[in-house]
Amino acid sequence: MGKQIEIMIDGQQYMADEEQTVIQVILEKNLDIPHICYHEGLGAIETCDTCAVSINGEIHRACGTYVREGMNVLTNSSEVKEAQFKAMDTILEHHELYCTVCDNNNGDCEIHNTVRMMGMEHQLKPFEPKPYETDNGFFYRYEPDQCILCGRCVEVCQTVEVNETLSIDWELDQPRVIWDDNVPIDQSSCVSCGQCVTVCPCNALMENTMLGEAGYLTDIKPGILRSMIETTKNVETGFGPLFAVSDSEAKMRQDRIKKTKTVCTYCGVGCSFNVFTKGREILKVEPELESPANGISSCIKGKFGWGHINSEERLTRPLIREGDSFREADWDEALTYVARRFKEIADQNGPDSLGFIASSKATNEESYLLQKFARQVIGTNNIDNCSRYCQAPATKGLFRTVGYGGDAGSMEDIASADLVILVGSNTAESHPVLASKIKRSHKLFGQKLIVADLRKHEMGQRADLYIHPEPGTDLVWLSAVTKYIIDQGWHDQEFLETKVNGFHEYLASLSEFTLEAAEEVTGISKETMIKTAEMIHESKKTCICWAMGVTQHQIGSDTSTAISNLLLITGNYGKPGTGGYPLRGHNNVQGASDFGSMPSYFAGYQKISDQEIAAKFEEAWGTKIPTEKGLDNHKMVEAIHKGSLKAMYVTGEDMGIVDSHISYVTKAFKKLEFFVVQDMFLTDTAQYADVVLPASPSLEKEGTFTNTERRIQRLYQALPPLGESKPDWEIYKALANELGFNWDYSSPADIMEEAASLTPMFAGVRYDRLEGFESLMWPVAEDGRDTPLLYTEEFHFEDGKAKLYPLEYTHHYQTTEEYDFHANNGRILEHFHEGNMTYHTEGIEKKVPNSWIEMSKEAADELRIEEGAKVRLKNKAGETTGRIHISDEVTGKELYLPLNDNGKSAVNYLTNNTVDKDTDTPAYKEVAVKLEVLKEKGDSPLPLFNYRRGHRNPQPGVEVGRKWQREDYAFPGNEVKKNG
Amino acid sequence: MADKITSIKRMEIPKEKIRQDNLQEVLDALADNKDAMLETIRFFSLLHKEGNLAMINAMVAYQETIMGNVSYEFNRAENGTIIKNLFLLLDLLGMLNLSGVDQLSNRLTRQRMVEDKTYPDVEKVGIFDLMKALKDPEVNRVISILLLSLKGVGKNKDDKK
Ligand code: SF4
Ligand code: SF4
Numbered sequence A: 001m002g003k004q005i006e007i008m009i010d011g012q013q014y015m016a017d018e019e020q021t022v023i024q025v026i027l028e029k030n031l032d033i034p035h036i037c038y039h040e041g042l043g044a045i046e047t048c049d050t051c052a053v054s055i056n057g058e059i060h061r062a063c064g065t066y067v068r069e070g071m072n073v074l075t076n077s078s079e080v081k082e083a084q085f086k087a088m089d090t091i092l093e094h095h096e097l098y099c100t101v102c103d104n105n106n107g108d109c110e111i112h113n114t115v116r117m118m119g120m121e122h123q124l125k126p127f128e129p130k131p132y133e134t135d136n137g138f139f140y141r142y143e144p145d146q147c148i149l150c151g152r153c154v155e156v157c158q159t160v161e162v163n164e165t166l167s168i169d170w171e172l173d174q175p176r177v178i179w180d181d182n183v184p185i186d187q188s189s190c191v192s193c194g195q196c197v198t199v200c201p202c203n204a205l206m207e208n209t210m211l212g213e214a215g216y217l218t219d220i221k222p223g224i225l226r227s228m229i230e231t232t233k234n235v236e237t238g239f240g241p242l243f244a245v246s247d248s249e250a251k252m253r254q255d256r257i258k259k260t261k262t263v264c265t266y267c268g269v270g271c272s273f274n275v276f277t278k279g280r281e282i283l284k285v286e287p288e289l290e291s292p293a294n295g296i297s298s299c300i301k302g303k304f305g306w307g308h309i310n311s312e313e314r315l316t317r318p319l320i321r322e323g324d325s326f327r328e329a330d331w332d333e334a335l336t337y338v339a340r341r342f343k344e345i346a347d348q349n350g351p352d353s354l355g356f357i358a359s360s361k362a363t364n365e366e367s368y369l370l371q372k373f374a375r376q377v378i379g380t381n382n383i384d385n386c387s388r389y390c391q392a393p394a395t396k397g398l399f400r401t402v403g404y405g406g407d408a409g410s411m412e413d414i415a416s417a418d419l420v421i422l423v424g425s426n427t428a429e430s431h432p433v434l435a436s437k438i439k440r441s442h443k444l445f446g447q448k449l450i451v452a453d454l455r456k457h458e459m460g461q462r463a464d465l466y467i468h469p470e471p472g473t474d475l476v477w478l479s480a481v482t483k484y485i486i487d488q489g490w491h492d493q494e495f496l497e498t499k500v501n502g503f504h505e506y507l508a509s510l511s512e513f514t515l516e517a518a519e520e521v522t523g524i525s526k527e528t529m530i531k532t533a534e535m536i537h538e539s540k541k542t543c544i545c546w547a548m549g550v551t552q553h554q555i556g557s558d559t560s561t562a563i564s565n566l567l568l569i570t571g572n573y574g575k576p577g578t579g580g581y582p583l584r585g586h587n588n589v590q591g592a593s594d595f596g597s598m599p600s601y602f603a604g605y606q607k608i609s610d611q612e613i614a615a616k617f618e619e620a621w622g623t624k625i626p627t628e629k630g631l632d633n634h635k636m637v638e639a640i641h642k643g644s645l646k647a648m649y650v651t652g653e654d655m656g657i658v659d660s661h662i663s664y665v666t667k668a669f670k671k672l673e674f675f676v677v678q679d680m681f682l683t684d685t686a687q688y689a690d691v692v693l694p695a696s697p698s699l700e701k702e703g704t705f706t707n708t709e710r711r712i713q714r715l716y717q718a719l720p721p722l723g724e725s726k727p728d729w730e731i732y733k734a735l736a737n738e739l740g741f742n743w744d745y746s747s748p749a750d751i752m753e754e755a756a757s758l759t760p761m762f763a764g765v766r767y768d769r770l771e772g773f774e775s776l777m778w779p780v781a782e783d784g785r786d787t788p789l790l791y792t793e794e795f796h797f798e799d800g801k802a803k804l805y806p807l808e809y810t811h812h813y814q815t816t817e818e819y820d821f822h823a824n825n826g827r828i829l830e831h832f833h834e835g836n837m838t839y840h841t842e843g844i845e846k847k848v849p850n851s852w853i854e855m856s857k858e859a860a861d862e863l864r865i866e867e868g869a870k871v872r873l874k875n876k877a878g879e880t881t882g883r884i885h886i887s888d889e890v891t892g893k894e895l896y897l898p899l900n901d902n903g904k905s906a907v908n909y910l911t912n913n914t915v916d917k918d919t920d921t922p923a924y925k926e927v928a929v930k931l932e933v934l935k936e937k938g939d940s941p942l943p944l945f946n947y948r949r950g951h952r953n954p955q956p957g958v959e960v961g962r963k964w965q966r967e968d969y970a971f972p973g974n975e976v977k978k979n980g
Numbered sequence B: 001m002a003d004k005i006t007s008i009k010r011m012e013i014p015k016e017k018i019r020q021d022n023l024q025e026v027l028d029a030l031a032d033n034k035d036a037m038l039e040t041i042r043f044f045s046l047l048h049k050e051g052n053l054a055m056i057n058a059m060v061a062y063q064e065t066i067m068g069n070v071s072y073e074f075n076r077a078e079n080g081t082i083i084k085n086l087f088l089l090l091d092l093l094g095m096l097n098l099s100g101v102d103q104l105s106n107r108l109t110r111q112r113m114v115e116d117k118t119y120p121d122v123e124k125v126g127i128f129d130l131m132k133a134l135k136d137p138e139v140n141r142v143i144s145i146l147l148l149s150l151k152g153v154g155k156n157k158d159d160k161k
């Protein structure tokens, strides 16, 4: 906030903030002003000139001028109008108004609305087509003829998404938007985030799914379309009647196009959007300025990856195993059968012979209900969720040190930090929209970036300092850096004295972590570690984000703890722009645990062993609940092998492919007496089931998700459930009632009400506080106050003080002489996880049809193989084959295997049973293999139209200065002066 | 011991049942939208009385062709019979508040200063309420063709003045 000053607009006095531009004040006061290129999320671009106003007697762009004390602004004088009209004339020279037959005419076309608002009737300069072809990409198309060169798309690509693909080539005879150095969309570095399409003010960039679909008259053959456009122009007496018709038609569209707010079903960033549907068809997905986590941003999956919704492979009826095939059954039969078998097994072998797995893709309400089902209806604590696969160690590390198992602040804090450290996180591909925020701060606002990762991926390439540790040794360099900081006296003494316990004990434990010892173990030079310490010391605000590169190790919990220790030592908690951020993978990984699907906690991490708490739940649920900790999902599989677990109910989780050591897990499935799987598809896991229950995805139900920031957001139902599939919560409810319990929730709101009443952390969470794009970040007090930033007052322990947690480094994973390659693995941008949802989207399937094995040039040379070579990877757990992609992101004998694929290269054939010693999270990242060459070269596994083949074209932004330098450019404001 | 299986025996649903279900769905929709349906029926009987229903029917069946023809006709710039007929039809039905439309076009000319007046409310034109009632996209589309002709209508009116 700057100084408050007074200015005059059209003879009226207004208060304004010195940091505002004239247009911001005008819009804030709800006054009318044309503006085509200005967008609240992008700031001033200054390309369109339509916002001309008179400032102290001279014509200026309102978007490019800051307010000053005593400024006199006129928005309505004839001079101003003339300048605005001239600017608009130039725009319409580049844009044909055929609104009635345009798919963008949905009441929100900014050109249409501006022309209308200006009361403009005729245009003086005729429309002129440009000499370029339409570019039809897989997901969106560019129509040069309609492009007004406002540059919003460029600005968003260069400074918000920061993928740096788009620019306007201002020096061309006819300027246009270009991809990279002027290649077709699909051969460029474009990552299909769709943000350029979202911000385009007109129909120059459109989602393919909108074309020919949105309007009543837009689905017409090109020839007829052309003649209709001519018609429109011929019979026109002016724009007025044209608008009368097209506005009416736009209104009619509203009648059949439904707009529903939803939350992304993929990663933990938790983007929210409006989804536009016509019948069951998804026309487009549009992030909005008010989307709390993402604003106008999205990634390829959230924007375009919805093919799973209407996929023909969706299950539409319950399936019951009969001999060697499944038989479709009706719900009555399936539910009765499941209920009967659950009861029989529980009666015979005790309730602990059943196990339940909640889905991190399902809603909070559904997580709550499934754990209630396990505890109340069945009477067991054998309930867990997939955060075990990735996130439990991070939570553990935070429980040990600061008390809450969630991100310390919001993504705004990460964006505003002086220094961001990413450890074991390929953020640009796994959490794209968050990565964009970091890239933006780094590119525009001088934020520093340190990346520690095996791969020098995009974030590593952008980093100020890139660190390559030996696999699994992060704990060591982190501790060594911490020790060095203390040795230099750079630790935050006041913070440690007043807010933290255990300093001396911790300090003693650090003695073994000298720089020398660390260099030896991690392979990171002393200088690099010192540089890291210096950078932390020089920054006032540091955030550390980490992900599965840290957690999926045998010492994942300890490494997470080391990160939190480092932050405590440097006082980086509880202030804006600081904190620890475990980046949650799935959309609702956070919520699935928060709402109680864990073997030792009720909702809100209330211990089942605490008698008072247990009593509260027992009273509310009217049953006795066992106080012993249940089995986590790793132990459940073990228990099946041992014979003590007889039945399992797995929901929305393809354990048979995502769990480590696939063959061990699938062998367990075969041993189960009774196996129920609930999913959208007949997944690998479901194929072992006795009963498969068809569930509905996010767009077909209501509920809430909690993103990585602890932000609870509502999703609304956009479509009815497909066929006879049902939302998970309805299935749980029906099953509970079948087993004699009287669950009478009429909607997820009722479930949330119950959960909130029993959980202090969610005391104030209510649906009416979450309407539309509203959100709440837990803990939420009864009166609705939420907590975007944790630990501002105190840490989440009895005495309010954080704890430094001493660690030692005992374990060292290494490749061996026989198994000499390290098989690192993880996600890629386009697919979600193993891809069982994203493969249903045609464009994604085309861009990334299969997985591959990334290998360094060095290793390939040594093996004498080339791009496309076929290899077999093998170890004691199993084997897999794949094709080689040579990449400079990996080094030496470190391979990278993307997780996406449903075929043979599933990396989990190679993972074994080793787990994090504290949480049982599989050590997916500790895989040593031996490599056998099957074929020396072949076709590249990467299609030609994959963004990894493109060449980014970084620019500061639109560079409007280049436009102003053109011979044929004159600022309309000056022209008006000249004439007048 | 349960092995992996992938084959699914689909549920056989008797034709009669499907018919029943479909019928029920239609009845439900009718019941849920009673007022709208009655409006629609009134609208159509009106069309029928004026002998225009057959024309609309034909238009539904040949919409692509008609659309092309209409455009072609329009493009000949002479306001041909089609436009005139449509104009008459719409005027006859008395459902269009055309004055609103031409006011809009007359008032807001480039030459004049923009006055501080609100635009005439085009949305209130009676036909659009009826549009809402017409959920069938095919019918809707044809009505849209009529709407498109409005532009011609606007011109007609202008000419008369
Ligand atoms: S990356 Fe591609 S989709 Fe995203 S803004 Fe840039 S050009 Fe548009
Ligand atoms: S394509 Fe880009 S420059 Fe062209 S109109 Fe759209 S946002 Fe503006």
Ligand code: SF4
Pocket (backbone or CB within 6 Å): A264, A265, A266, A267, A268, A269, A270, A271, A294, A298, A299, A300, A301, A302, A303, A431, A432, A433, A434
């Ligand atoms: S996958 Fe993640 S980053 Fe992409 S749109 Fe969804 S929530 Fe946002």
Ligand code: FES
Pocket (backbone or CB within 6 Å): A034, A035, A036, A037, A038, A045, A046, A047, A048, A049, A050, A051, A052, A061, A062, A063, A064
């Ligand atoms: S809005 Fe100011 S120049 Fe475009």
